[in-house]
Amino acid sequence: MSYDLDLSTAWACVIAFAIFAYVVMDGFDLGIGILFPTLKVGPERDAAMNSIAPVWDGNETWLVLGGGGLLAAFPLAYSIILPATYPLIIAMLLGLVFRGVAFEFRWRHAPHRPLWDAAFTIGSVVATLAQGIALGAILQGISVRSDAAAGGWTYAGGWLDWLSPFSLLTGASLLVGYALLGACWLVWKTEASGQAHARRMAFWLAIAMLVALAAVSAATPFLSYAYWRRWFAVPGVFVTAQVPLLVLVTAVLFFRSLARGGERLPFLLALGLFLLGFVGLGVSMYPYMGF
Template sequence: MDLPLIWAFIIAFAVFAYVVMDGFDLGIGVLFPGFAVGEERDSAMNSIAPVWDGNETWLVLGGGGLFAAFPLAYAVVLPATYPLIVAMLLGLVFRGVAFEFRWRDPAHRAFWDLAFTGGSLVAAMTQGMILGALLQGIEIDGRNYDGSWWSWLTPYTLLTGLGTVAGYALLGSTWLIWKLEGPAQDHARRMAFRAAIATLALLAAVSLYTVFLDAQYFDRWFSMPSVLFAANVPLLTAIIAFLLFRGLAKGWEAAPFWLSLALFFLGMAGLGLSMFPYIVPDEITIWDAAAPASSQAFMLVGVAITMPLIVAYTAWAYWVFRGKVGHEGYH
Protein backbone atom coordinates (compact mmCIF):
# COMPACT_ATOMS: atom_id res chain seq x y z
CA MET A 1 0.00 0.00 0.00
CA ASP A 2 1.11 3.57 -0.71
CA LEU A 3 0.55 4.81 2.84
CA PRO A 4 1.48 8.49 2.22
CA LEU A 5 -1.07 8.63 -0.60
CA ILE A 6 -3.74 7.03 1.60
CA TRP A 7 -3.03 9.51 4.39
CA ALA A 8 -3.12 12.40 1.94
CA PHE A 9 -6.66 11.37 0.96
CA ILE A 10 -7.67 10.95 4.62
CA ILE A 11 -6.49 14.46 5.47
CA ALA A 12 -8.07 15.89 2.32
CA PHE A 13 -11.36 14.23 3.29
CA ALA A 14 -11.15 15.61 6.82
CA VAL A 15 -10.46 19.14 5.53
CA PHE A 16 -13.33 18.93 3.05
CA ALA A 17 -15.67 17.58 5.75
CA TYR A 18 -14.70 20.49 7.98
CA VAL A 19 -15.31 23.02 5.21
CA VAL A 20 -18.66 21.41 4.42
CA MET A 21 -19.94 21.21 7.98
CA ASP A 22 -18.30 24.13 9.78
CA GLY A 23 -18.40 26.39 6.73
CA PHE A 24 -22.13 26.97 6.84
CA ASP A 25 -22.24 27.89 10.52
CA LEU A 26 -19.26 30.23 10.09
CA GLY A 27 -21.19 31.68 7.15
CA ILE A 28 -24.21 32.28 9.37
CA GLY A 29 -21.92 34.19 11.73
CA VAL A 30 -20.59 36.29 8.86
CA LEU A 31 -24.14 37.13 7.75
CA PHE A 32 -25.46 37.61 11.28
CA PRO A 33 -25.52 41.45 11.29
CA GLY A 34 -27.86 41.29 8.28
CA PHE A 35 -30.52 39.38 10.21
CA ALA A 36 -33.25 41.20 12.07
CA VAL A 37 -32.72 41.38 15.83
CA GLY A 38 -34.99 38.98 17.66
CA GLU A 39 -36.81 36.10 16.03
CA GLU A 40 -34.75 36.03 12.81
CA ARG A 41 -31.40 35.90 14.60
CA ASP A 42 -32.69 33.38 17.12
CA SER A 43 -33.95 31.09 14.38
CA ALA A 44 -30.62 31.29 12.54
CA MET A 45 -28.77 30.34 15.72
CA ASN A 46 -31.20 27.53 16.52
CA SER A 47 -30.62 26.01 13.08
CA ILE A 48 -26.99 25.25 13.95
CA ALA A 49 -27.25 24.81 17.73
CA PRO A 50 -27.37 20.97 17.68
CA VAL A 51 -24.41 20.49 15.33
CA TRP A 52 -21.98 23.42 15.36
CA ASP A 53 -19.51 22.15 17.97
CA GLY A 54 -19.39 18.62 16.56
CA ASN A 55 -18.52 20.01 13.14
CA GLU A 56 -15.11 21.07 14.42
CA THR A 57 -14.14 17.44 15.06
CA TRP A 58 -12.94 17.36 11.47
CA LEU A 59 -10.58 20.30 12.02
CA VAL A 60 -8.94 18.38 14.86
CA LEU A 61 -8.68 15.26 12.69
CA GLY A 62 -7.14 17.20 9.81
CA GLY A 63 -4.61 19.03 11.97
CA GLY A 64 -3.76 15.98 14.06
CA GLY A 65 -3.45 13.83 10.95
CA LEU A 66 -1.04 16.30 9.38
CA PHE A 67 1.11 16.30 12.53
CA ALA A 68 1.15 12.51 12.82
CA ALA A 69 1.35 11.44 9.18
CA PHE A 70 3.37 14.29 7.65
CA PRO A 71 5.51 15.76 10.45
CA LEU A 72 7.91 17.57 8.11
CA ALA A 73 5.06 19.43 6.41
CA TYR A 74 3.58 20.26 9.82
CA ALA A 75 6.94 21.62 10.99
CA VAL A 76 7.18 23.88 7.94
CA VAL A 77 3.58 25.01 7.45
CA LEU A 78 2.87 25.98 11.06
CA PRO A 79 5.79 28.40 11.52
CA ALA A 80 4.90 29.97 8.17
CA THR A 81 1.32 30.61 9.26
CA TYR A 82 1.52 30.98 13.06
CA PRO A 83 -0.19 34.43 13.17
CA LEU A 84 -3.05 33.16 11.02
CA ILE A 85 -3.50 29.96 13.01
CA VAL A 86 -3.49 31.82 16.33
CA ALA A 87 -6.04 34.33 14.96
CA MET A 88 -8.21 31.48 13.64
CA LEU A 89 -8.23 29.68 16.98
CA LEU A 90 -9.03 32.89 18.86
CA GLY A 91 -11.85 33.56 16.42
CA LEU A 92 -13.27 30.08 17.00
CA VAL A 93 -13.00 30.58 20.77
CA PHE A 94 -14.80 33.94 20.68
CA ARG A 95 -17.45 32.49 18.41
CA GLY A 96 -18.04 29.49 20.68
CA VAL A 97 -18.22 31.58 23.85
CA ALA A 98 -20.55 34.09 22.22
CA PHE A 99 -22.80 31.29 20.98
CA GLU A 100 -23.36 30.06 24.52
CA PHE A 101 -23.46 33.38 26.36
CA ARG A 102 -25.93 35.17 24.08
CA TRP A 103 -28.62 32.89 25.58
CA ARG A 104 -27.36 33.03 29.15
CA ASP A 105 -26.67 36.78 29.29
CA PRO A 106 -29.52 38.44 27.38
CA ALA A 107 -28.73 41.83 28.90
CA HIS A 108 -25.53 41.93 26.82
CA ARG A 109 -26.82 40.04 23.79
CA ALA A 110 -25.75 42.80 21.38
CA PHE A 111 -22.15 42.36 22.54
CA TRP A 112 -22.28 38.59 22.18
CA ASP A 113 -23.81 38.92 18.72
CA LEU A 114 -20.90 41.17 17.75
CA ALA A 115 -18.41 38.65 19.17
CA PHE A 116 -20.15 35.84 17.27
CA THR A 117 -19.87 37.77 14.02
CA GLY A 118 -16.30 38.89 14.64
CA GLY A 119 -15.11 35.42 15.60
CA SER A 120 -16.78 33.85 12.56
CA LEU A 121 -15.37 36.48 10.20
CA VAL A 122 -11.83 36.15 11.58
CA ALA A 123 -11.95 32.33 11.46
CA ALA A 124 -13.25 32.30 7.87
CA MET A 125 -10.79 34.93 6.64
CA THR A 126 -7.75 33.29 8.23
CA GLN A 127 -8.66 29.85 6.91
CA GLY A 128 -8.70 31.23 3.39
CA MET A 129 -5.45 33.09 3.96
CA ILE A 130 -3.73 29.94 5.27
CA LEU A 131 -4.69 28.21 2.03
CA GLY A 132 -3.39 31.18 0.04
CA ALA A 133 -0.12 31.21 1.98
CA LEU A 134 0.37 27.53 1.19
CA LEU A 135 -0.42 27.95 -2.51
CA GLN A 136 1.81 30.98 -3.04
CA GLY A 137 4.79 29.03 -1.71
CA ILE A 138 6.69 28.78 1.55
CA GLU A 139 10.35 29.70 1.82
CA ILE A 140 12.36 26.71 3.04
CA ASP A 141 16.02 26.28 3.91
CA GLY A 142 16.76 22.58 4.11
CA ARG A 143 14.01 21.27 6.37
CA ASN A 144 13.16 24.54 8.09
CA TYR A 145 10.94 27.52 7.38
CA ASP A 146 13.08 30.43 6.15
CA GLY A 147 10.56 33.23 5.71
CA SER A 148 9.59 36.15 7.90
CA TRP A 149 6.74 36.56 10.37
CA TRP A 150 4.75 38.44 7.69
CA SER A 151 5.56 36.43 4.55
CA TRP A 152 1.98 35.14 4.46
CA LEU A 153 0.53 38.65 4.01
CA THR A 154 0.17 39.31 0.26
CA PRO A 155 -2.59 40.45 -2.12
CA TYR A 156 -3.06 36.81 -3.09
CA THR A 157 -3.73 35.61 0.47
CA LEU A 158 -6.14 38.50 1.03
CA LEU A 159 -7.99 37.44 -2.11
CA THR A 160 -8.20 33.79 -1.02
CA GLY A 161 -9.38 34.95 2.41
CA LEU A 162 -12.17 37.05 0.93
CA GLY A 163 -13.14 34.18 -1.36
CA THR A 164 -13.48 31.85 1.62
CA VAL A 165 -15.59 34.39 3.52
CA ALA A 166 -17.92 34.76 0.52
CA GLY A 167 -18.11 30.99 0.03
CA TYR A 168 -18.97 30.38 3.67
CA ALA A 169 -21.62 33.12 3.47
CA LEU A 170 -23.12 31.26 0.51
CA LEU A 171 -23.17 28.00 2.46
CA GLY A 172 -24.72 29.72 5.47
CA SER A 173 -27.44 31.46 3.50
CA THR A 174 -28.40 28.34 1.54
CA TRP A 175 -28.46 26.32 4.77
CA LEU A 176 -30.96 28.82 6.20
CA ILE A 177 -33.10 28.58 3.06
CA TRP A 178 -33.32 24.86 3.75
CA LYS A 179 -33.96 25.14 7.49
CA LEU A 180 -36.17 28.23 7.90
CA GLU A 181 -39.61 29.31 6.75
CA GLY A 182 -41.50 32.52 6.04
CA PRO A 183 -39.87 35.97 5.96
CA ALA A 184 -36.61 34.66 7.43
CA GLN A 185 -36.29 32.18 4.56
CA ASP A 186 -37.02 34.91 2.00
CA HIS A 187 -34.34 37.08 3.57
CA ALA A 188 -31.86 34.19 3.45
CA ARG A 189 -32.65 33.66 -0.24
CA ARG A 190 -31.88 37.31 -1.03
CA MET A 191 -28.60 36.99 0.86
CA ALA A 192 -27.79 33.81 -1.06
CA PHE A 193 -28.14 35.60 -4.42
CA ARG A 194 -25.59 38.22 -3.36
CA ALA A 195 -23.28 35.67 -1.75
CA ALA A 196 -23.38 33.49 -4.88
CA ILE A 197 -22.37 36.39 -7.10
CA ALA A 198 -19.51 37.33 -4.76
CA THR A 199 -18.37 33.71 -4.43
CA LEU A 200 -18.26 33.06 -8.17
CA ALA A 201 -16.50 36.35 -8.90
CA LEU A 202 -13.85 35.71 -6.24
CA LEU A 203 -13.52 32.05 -7.28
CA ALA A 204 -12.77 33.15 -10.84
CA ALA A 205 -10.29 35.78 -9.63
CA VAL A 206 -8.46 33.33 -7.35
CA SER A 207 -8.36 30.67 -10.07
CA LEU A 208 -6.84 33.03 -12.63
CA TYR A 209 -4.39 34.43 -10.08
CA THR A 210 -3.33 30.90 -9.07
CA VAL A 211 -2.72 29.74 -12.63
CA PHE A 212 -0.31 32.62 -13.25
CA LEU A 213 1.19 32.54 -9.76
CA ASP A 214 3.69 29.83 -10.64
CA ALA A 215 4.80 28.29 -13.92
CA GLN A 216 4.20 24.80 -12.55
CA TYR A 217 0.58 25.66 -11.77
CA PHE A 218 0.16 26.84 -15.37
CA ASP A 219 1.65 23.61 -16.70
CA ARG A 220 -0.58 21.46 -14.53
CA TRP A 221 -3.68 23.19 -15.84
CA PHE A 222 -2.81 23.61 -19.51
CA SER A 223 -0.37 20.84 -20.44
CA MET A 224 -1.38 17.43 -21.74
CA PRO A 225 -2.82 15.18 -20.43
CA SER A 226 -3.86 17.07 -17.27
CA VAL A 227 -5.72 19.67 -19.34
CA LEU A 228 -8.24 16.96 -20.29
CA PHE A 229 -9.27 16.74 -16.64
CA ALA A 230 -8.72 20.41 -15.78
CA ALA A 231 -11.06 21.62 -18.53
CA ASN A 232 -13.96 19.86 -16.83
CA VAL A 233 -13.59 21.88 -13.61
CA PRO A 234 -14.65 25.30 -15.01
CA LEU A 235 -17.27 23.64 -17.20
CA LEU A 236 -18.89 21.85 -14.26
CA THR A 237 -18.59 25.02 -12.16
CA ALA A 238 -20.53 26.97 -14.79
CA ILE A 239 -23.25 24.29 -14.93
CA ILE A 240 -23.60 24.18 -11.14
CA ALA A 241 -23.64 27.98 -10.92
CA PHE A 242 -26.48 28.07 -13.46
CA LEU A 243 -28.45 25.48 -11.50
CA LEU A 244 -27.77 27.36 -8.26
CA PHE A 245 -29.18 30.64 -9.55
CA ARG A 246 -32.09 28.81 -11.14
CA GLY A 247 -32.83 27.06 -7.87
CA LEU A 248 -32.73 30.31 -5.92
CA ALA A 249 -35.05 31.96 -8.43
CA LYS A 250 -37.47 29.01 -8.47
CA GLY A 251 -37.70 28.75 -4.70
CA TRP A 252 -35.90 25.43 -4.27
CA GLU A 253 -35.10 24.73 -0.64
CA ALA A 254 -32.54 21.94 -0.15
CA ALA A 255 -30.95 21.94 -3.61
CA PRO A 256 -29.16 25.33 -3.32
CA PHE A 257 -27.22 24.10 -0.30
CA TRP A 258 -26.10 20.92 -2.06
CA LEU A 259 -25.18 22.88 -5.18
CA SER A 260 -23.11 25.24 -3.05
CA LEU A 261 -21.31 22.22 -1.60
CA ALA A 262 -20.67 21.03 -5.15
CA LEU A 263 -18.94 24.35 -5.89
CA PHE A 264 -16.67 23.80 -2.90
CA PHE A 265 -15.94 20.25 -4.04
CA LEU A 266 -14.92 21.49 -7.48
CA GLY A 267 -12.75 24.14 -5.86
CA MET A 268 -11.03 21.43 -3.84
CA ALA A 269 -10.60 19.31 -6.96
CA GLY A 270 -8.91 22.26 -8.64
CA LEU A 271 -6.72 22.72 -5.58
CA GLY A 272 -5.69 19.07 -5.72
CA LEU A 273 -4.87 19.38 -9.41
CA SER A 274 -2.69 22.43 -8.72
CA MET A 275 -0.77 20.94 -5.78
CA PHE A 276 -0.46 17.19 -6.26
CA PRO A 277 1.90 15.51 -5.43
CA TYR A 278 3.24 18.35 -3.28
CA ILE A 279 2.05 18.99 0.26
CA VAL A 280 4.17 22.18 0.33
CA PRO A 281 4.03 23.34 -3.31
CA ASP A 282 7.22 22.87 -5.31
CA GLU A 283 9.21 22.03 -2.16
CA ILE A 284 7.97 18.94 -0.29
CA THR A 285 5.98 16.04 -1.74
CA ILE A 286 3.70 13.85 0.32
CA TRP A 287 6.37 11.13 0.21
CA ASP A 288 9.13 13.52 1.35
CA ALA A 289 7.04 14.67 4.32
CA ALA A 290 5.72 11.26 5.35
CA ALA A 291 6.30 9.69 8.74
CA PRO A 292 7.87 6.20 8.83
CA ALA A 293 5.69 3.54 7.21
CA SER A 294 5.35 1.66 10.51
CA SER A 295 3.94 4.79 12.19
CA GLN A 296 1.51 5.49 9.37
CA ALA A 297 0.33 1.87 9.35
CA PHE A 298 -0.21 1.90 13.12
CA MET A 299 -2.23 5.14 12.93
CA LEU A 300 -4.22 3.86 9.97
CA VAL A 301 -5.67 1.12 12.17
CA GLY A 302 -6.93 3.74 14.63
CA VAL A 303 -8.39 5.91 11.88
CA ALA A 304 -10.11 2.89 10.32
CA ILE A 305 -11.96 2.45 13.62
CA THR A 306 -12.62 6.05 14.63
CA MET A 307 -13.48 7.69 11.31
CA PRO A 308 -16.54 5.50 10.61
CA LEU A 309 -17.71 6.25 14.17
CA ILE A 310 -17.31 10.00 13.59
CA VAL A 311 -19.19 9.77 10.30
CA ALA A 312 -21.93 7.69 11.96
CA TYR A 313 -22.58 9.95 14.94
CA THR A 314 -22.40 13.05 12.74
CA ALA A 315 -24.95 11.60 10.33
CA TRP A 316 -27.15 10.57 13.26
CA ALA A 317 -27.06 14.08 14.74
CA TYR A 318 -28.07 15.65 11.44
CA TRP A 319 -30.82 13.06 10.99
CA VAL A 320 -32.26 13.62 14.46
CA PHE A 321 -32.36 17.40 13.96
CA ARG A 322 -33.62 17.32 10.39
CA GLY A 323 -36.51 19.48 9.27
CA LYS A 324 -37.43 23.11 9.72
CA VAL A 325 -36.49 25.21 12.72
CA GLY A 326 -38.83 27.60 14.51
CA HIS A 327 -38.09 30.61 16.71
CA GLU A 328 -38.45 28.40 19.81
CA GLY A 329 -35.76 26.04 18.52
CA TYR A 330 -38.05 23.10 17.74
CA HIS A 331 -37.17 20.89 14.76
Protein backbone atom coordinates in the same frame (compact mmCIF):
# COMPACT_ATOMS: atom_id res chain seq x y z
CA MET B 1 8.60 2.55 -3.51
CA SER B 2 5.13 1.81 -4.82
CA TYR B 3 3.97 1.08 -1.28
CA ASP B 4 5.15 4.52 -0.08
CA LEU B 5 3.44 6.21 -3.01
CA ASP B 6 0.17 4.41 -2.34
CA LEU B 7 0.31 5.23 1.37
CA SER B 8 1.00 8.90 0.68
CA THR B 9 -1.89 9.03 -1.76
CA ALA B 10 -4.21 7.37 0.74
CA TRP B 11 -3.27 9.82 3.49
CA ALA B 12 -3.63 12.76 1.11
CA CYS B 13 -7.17 11.56 0.36
CA VAL B 14 -7.93 11.24 4.08
CA ILE B 15 -6.69 14.78 4.74
CA ALA B 16 -8.57 16.16 1.73
CA PHE B 17 -11.76 14.45 2.93
CA ALA B 18 -11.30 15.87 6.45
CA ILE B 19 -10.83 19.38 5.08
CA PHE B 20 -13.87 19.09 2.82
CA ALA B 21 -15.92 17.66 5.68
CA TYR B 22 -14.86 20.62 7.80
CA VAL B 23 -15.97 23.01 5.07
CA VAL B 24 -19.31 21.20 4.85
CA MET B 25 -19.89 20.97 8.60
CA ASP B 26 -18.36 24.21 9.86
CA GLY B 27 -18.58 26.38 6.76
CA PHE B 28 -22.28 27.01 7.00
CA ASP B 29 -22.28 27.93 10.69
CA LEU B 30 -19.30 30.24 10.17
CA GLY B 31 -21.32 31.68 7.30
CA ILE B 32 -24.27 32.27 9.58
CA GLY B 33 -21.96 34.19 11.91
CA ILE B 34 -20.73 36.29 8.98
CA LEU B 35 -24.32 37.07 7.95
CA PHE B 36 -25.55 37.61 11.52
CA PRO B 37 -25.56 41.45 11.38
CA THR B 38 -27.90 41.32 8.36
CA LEU B 39 -30.52 39.32 10.28
CA LYS B 40 -33.21 41.08 12.26
CA VAL B 41 -32.69 41.22 16.00
CA GLY B 42 -35.06 38.81 17.68
CA PRO B 43 -36.77 35.87 15.97
CA GLU B 44 -34.57 35.81 12.83
CA ARG B 45 -31.31 35.69 14.79
CA ASP B 46 -32.72 33.22 17.29
CA ALA B 47 -33.95 30.95 14.47
CA ALA B 48 -30.51 31.07 12.82
CA MET B 49 -28.81 30.13 16.09
CA ASN B 50 -31.27 27.32 16.76
CA SER B 51 -30.71 25.89 13.28
CA ILE B 52 -27.04 25.18 14.03
CA ALA B 53 -27.36 24.41 17.77
CA PRO B 54 -27.42 20.59 17.33
CA VAL B 55 -24.22 20.41 15.24
CA TRP B 56 -21.97 23.43 15.70
CA ASP B 57 -19.84 22.26 18.63
CA GLY B 58 -18.68 19.04 16.92
CA ASN B 59 -17.71 20.52 13.58
CA GLU B 60 -14.13 21.45 14.48
CA THR B 61 -13.39 17.74 14.97
CA TRP B 62 -12.76 17.49 11.24
CA LEU B 63 -10.18 20.27 11.49
CA VAL B 64 -8.37 18.29 14.20
CA LEU B 65 -8.42 15.19 11.98
CA GLY B 66 -6.90 17.12 9.09
CA GLY B 67 -4.14 18.60 11.26
CA GLY B 68 -3.44 15.29 12.97
CA GLY B 69 -3.34 13.47 9.63
CA LEU B 70 -0.89 16.01 8.27
CA LEU B 71 1.38 15.47 11.29
CA ALA B 72 1.17 11.68 11.04
CA ALA B 73 1.57 11.29 7.28
CA PHE B 74 3.59 14.34 6.22
CA PRO B 75 5.60 15.43 9.28
CA LEU B 76 8.04 17.49 7.25
CA ALA B 77 5.22 19.45 5.62
CA TYR B 78 3.63 19.91 9.07
CA SER B 79 6.88 21.22 10.56
CA ILE B 80 7.18 23.81 7.79
CA ILE B 81 3.55 24.85 7.23
CA LEU B 82 2.79 25.47 10.92
CA PRO B 83 5.66 27.94 11.57
CA ALA B 84 4.82 29.72 8.31
CA THR B 85 1.22 30.28 9.39
CA TYR B 86 1.44 30.62 13.18
CA PRO B 87 -0.20 34.08 13.31
CA LEU B 88 -3.09 32.79 11.20
CA ILE B 89 -3.51 29.62 13.26
CA ILE B 90 -3.56 31.67 16.47
CA ALA B 91 -6.10 34.10 14.98
CA MET B 92 -8.30 31.22 13.81
CA LEU B 93 -8.28 29.52 17.22
CA LEU B 94 -9.08 32.78 19.01
CA GLY B 95 -11.91 33.41 16.56
CA LEU B 96 -13.34 29.96 17.21
CA VAL B 97 -13.09 30.53 20.96
CA PHE B 98 -14.96 33.83 20.65
CA ARG B 99 -17.66 32.07 18.61
CA GLY B 100 -18.08 29.28 21.13
CA VAL B 101 -18.31 31.58 24.13
CA ALA B 102 -20.69 33.95 22.34
CA PHE B 103 -22.91 31.08 21.22
CA GLU B 104 -23.44 29.90 24.79
CA PHE B 105 -23.56 33.22 26.62
CA ARG B 106 -25.95 35.12 24.31
CA TRP B 107 -28.79 33.05 25.79
CA ARG B 108 -27.76 33.64 29.41
CA HIS B 109 -28.30 37.36 29.83
CA ALA B 110 -30.54 39.30 27.47
CA PRO B 111 -29.12 42.80 28.20
CA HIS B 112 -25.68 41.65 27.01
CA ARG B 113 -26.98 39.87 23.93
CA PRO B 114 -25.85 42.60 21.46
CA LEU B 115 -22.30 42.23 22.81
CA TRP B 116 -22.32 38.46 22.32
CA ASP B 117 -23.89 38.81 18.88
CA ALA B 118 -21.00 41.10 17.90
CA ALA B 119 -18.49 38.61 19.34
CA PHE B 120 -20.14 35.80 17.36
CA THR B 121 -19.79 37.77 14.13
CA ILE B 122 -16.23 38.94 14.80
CA GLY B 123 -15.10 35.43 15.73
CA SER B 124 -16.69 34.00 12.57
CA VAL B 125 -15.09 36.62 10.30
CA VAL B 126 -11.64 36.30 11.90
CA ALA B 127 -11.65 32.48 11.78
CA THR B 128 -12.77 32.46 8.15
CA LEU B 129 -10.26 35.06 7.00
CA ALA B 130 -7.46 33.23 8.82
CA GLN B 131 -8.33 29.96 7.08
CA GLY B 132 -8.58 31.57 3.65
CA ILE B 133 -5.37 33.56 4.00
CA ALA B 134 -3.53 30.45 5.23
CA LEU B 135 -4.70 28.58 2.13
CA GLY B 136 -3.40 31.38 -0.08
CA ALA B 137 -0.09 31.48 1.80
CA ILE B 138 0.43 27.75 1.21
CA LEU B 139 -0.50 28.05 -2.45
CA GLN B 140 1.85 30.94 -3.12
CA GLY B 141 4.76 28.97 -1.66
CA ILE B 142 6.70 28.76 1.58
CA SER B 143 10.40 29.63 1.89
CA VAL B 144 12.48 26.70 3.11
CA ARG B 145 16.17 25.99 3.62
CA SER B 146 18.28 22.94 4.22
CA ASP B 147 19.29 22.64 7.87
CA ALA B 148 21.52 19.69 8.70
CA ALA B 149 21.33 20.43 12.42
CA ALA B 150 17.55 20.11 12.30
CA GLY B 151 17.77 16.94 10.25
CA GLY B 152 16.29 18.27 7.00
CA TRP B 153 14.33 21.23 5.68
CA THR B 154 13.11 24.08 7.87
CA TYR B 155 11.04 27.20 7.41
CA ALA B 156 13.19 30.10 6.21
CA GLY B 157 10.64 32.90 5.94
CA GLY B 158 9.58 35.72 8.21
CA TRP B 159 6.63 36.36 10.51
CA LEU B 160 4.54 38.08 7.81
CA ASP B 161 5.49 36.13 4.69
CA TRP B 162 1.91 34.86 4.50
CA LEU B 163 0.60 38.36 3.83
CA SER B 164 0.25 39.08 0.10
CA PRO B 165 -2.41 40.26 -2.38
CA PHE B 166 -3.07 36.66 -3.39
CA SER B 167 -3.54 35.42 0.18
CA LEU B 168 -5.89 38.33 0.89
CA LEU B 169 -7.82 37.37 -2.25
CA THR B 170 -8.23 33.78 -1.06
CA GLY B 171 -9.23 35.04 2.39
CA ALA B 172 -11.94 37.28 0.94
CA SER B 173 -13.08 34.48 -1.37
CA LEU B 174 -13.52 32.04 1.51
CA LEU B 175 -15.44 34.73 3.40
CA VAL B 176 -17.87 34.99 0.49
CA GLY B 177 -18.05 31.22 0.12
CA TYR B 178 -18.87 30.54 3.76
CA ALA B 179 -21.44 33.34 3.71
CA LEU B 180 -23.07 31.63 0.70
CA LEU B 181 -23.19 28.32 2.56
CA GLY B 182 -24.70 30.07 5.57
CA ALA B 183 -27.37 31.75 3.46
CA CYS B 184 -28.27 28.47 1.74
CA TRP B 185 -28.45 26.72 5.11
CA LEU B 186 -30.93 29.34 6.32
CA VAL B 187 -32.95 28.89 3.12
CA TRP B 188 -33.18 25.22 4.02
CA LYS B 189 -33.75 25.48 7.77
CA THR B 190 -35.79 28.65 8.32
CA GLU B 191 -39.07 30.01 7.04
CA ALA B 192 -41.11 33.19 6.53
CA SER B 193 -39.17 36.49 6.45
CA GLY B 194 -35.91 34.88 7.54
CA GLN B 195 -35.99 32.45 4.63
CA ALA B 196 -36.91 35.20 2.14
CA HIS B 197 -34.00 37.32 3.34
CA ALA B 198 -31.62 34.34 3.13
CA ARG B 199 -32.80 33.59 -0.41
CA ARG B 200 -32.01 37.14 -1.53
CA MET B 201 -28.60 36.98 0.14
CA ALA B 202 -27.87 33.61 -1.48
CA PHE B 203 -28.53 35.04 -4.95
CA TRP B 204 -26.05 37.89 -4.61
CA LEU B 205 -23.50 35.82 -2.70
CA ALA B 206 -23.58 33.16 -5.42
CA ILE B 207 -22.67 35.81 -8.00
CA ALA B 208 -19.86 37.03 -5.74
CA MET B 209 -18.71 33.43 -5.26
CA LEU B 210 -18.45 32.87 -9.01
CA VAL B 211 -16.44 36.07 -9.37
CA ALA B 212 -14.15 34.97 -6.53
CA LEU B 213 -13.66 31.52 -8.07
CA ALA B 214 -12.76 33.11 -11.39
CA ALA B 215 -10.31 35.52 -9.76
CA VAL B 216 -8.51 32.84 -7.73
CA SER B 217 -8.46 30.46 -10.69
CA ALA B 218 -7.01 33.15 -12.95
CA ALA B 219 -4.31 34.09 -10.44
CA THR B 220 -3.20 30.63 -9.28
CA PRO B 221 -1.39 29.43 -12.45
CA PHE B 222 0.74 32.60 -12.42
CA LEU B 223 2.07 31.92 -8.93
CA SER B 224 4.45 29.27 -10.23
CA TYR B 225 5.31 27.63 -13.53
CA ALA B 226 4.77 24.29 -11.77
CA TYR B 227 1.11 25.23 -11.22
CA TRP B 228 0.75 26.27 -14.84
CA ARG B 229 2.20 22.95 -15.99
CA ARG B 230 -0.05 20.87 -13.71
CA TRP B 231 -3.18 22.75 -14.82
CA PHE B 232 -2.52 22.90 -18.56
CA ALA B 233 -0.20 19.98 -19.38
CA VAL B 234 -1.18 16.35 -19.75
CA PRO B 235 -2.54 14.64 -17.65
CA GLY B 236 -3.62 17.48 -15.29
CA VAL B 237 -5.41 19.32 -18.08
CA PHE B 238 -7.88 16.43 -18.43
CA VAL B 239 -9.09 17.24 -14.92
CA THR B 240 -8.84 21.02 -14.85
CA ALA B 241 -10.45 21.46 -18.29
CA GLN B 242 -13.67 20.01 -16.95
CA VAL B 243 -13.87 22.28 -13.91
CA PRO B 244 -15.06 25.52 -15.63
CA LEU B 245 -17.82 23.62 -17.47
CA LEU B 246 -18.94 21.87 -14.29
CA VAL B 247 -18.92 25.19 -12.40
CA LEU B 248 -21.12 26.74 -15.09
CA VAL B 249 -23.58 23.82 -15.02
CA THR B 250 -23.67 23.86 -11.20
CA ALA B 251 -24.24 27.62 -11.13
CA VAL B 252 -27.14 27.40 -13.62
CA LEU B 253 -28.77 24.64 -11.56
CA PHE B 254 -28.21 26.67 -8.39
CA PHE B 255 -29.94 29.79 -9.70
CA ARG B 256 -32.80 27.74 -11.16
CA SER B 257 -33.39 25.93 -7.87
CA LEU B 258 -33.25 29.20 -5.97
CA ALA B 259 -35.74 30.87 -8.31
CA ARG B 260 -38.12 27.90 -8.12
CA GLY B 261 -38.24 28.00 -4.34
CA GLY B 262 -35.92 25.08 -3.64
CA GLU B 263 -34.81 24.70 -0.04
CA ARG B 264 -32.36 21.80 0.25
CA LEU B 265 -30.99 21.76 -3.32
CA PRO B 266 -29.36 25.25 -3.23
CA PHE B 267 -27.29 24.19 -0.22
CA LEU B 268 -26.14 20.99 -1.93
CA LEU B 269 -25.26 22.85 -5.13
CA ALA B 270 -23.30 25.47 -3.17
CA LEU B 271 -21.30 22.61 -1.66
CA GLY B 272 -20.74 21.39 -5.21
CA LEU B 273 -19.11 24.70 -6.10
CA PHE B 274 -16.77 24.26 -3.14
CA LEU B 275 -15.91 20.72 -4.22
CA LEU B 276 -15.04 21.89 -7.73
CA GLY B 277 -12.76 24.55 -6.24
CA PHE B 278 -11.02 21.88 -4.17
CA VAL B 279 -10.41 19.76 -7.28
CA GLY B 280 -8.46 22.54 -8.97
CA LEU B 281 -6.48 23.42 -5.87
CA GLY B 282 -5.80 19.74 -5.15
CA VAL B 283 -4.22 19.26 -8.57
CA SER B 284 -1.89 22.16 -7.74
CA MET B 285 -1.04 21.32 -4.13
CA TYR B 286 -0.73 17.54 -3.91
CA PRO B 287 2.84 17.18 -5.26
CA TYR B 288 4.10 19.56 -2.55
CA MET B 289 2.67 17.66 0.39
CA GLY B 290 5.69 15.40 0.77
CA PHE B 291 8.26 18.17 0.18
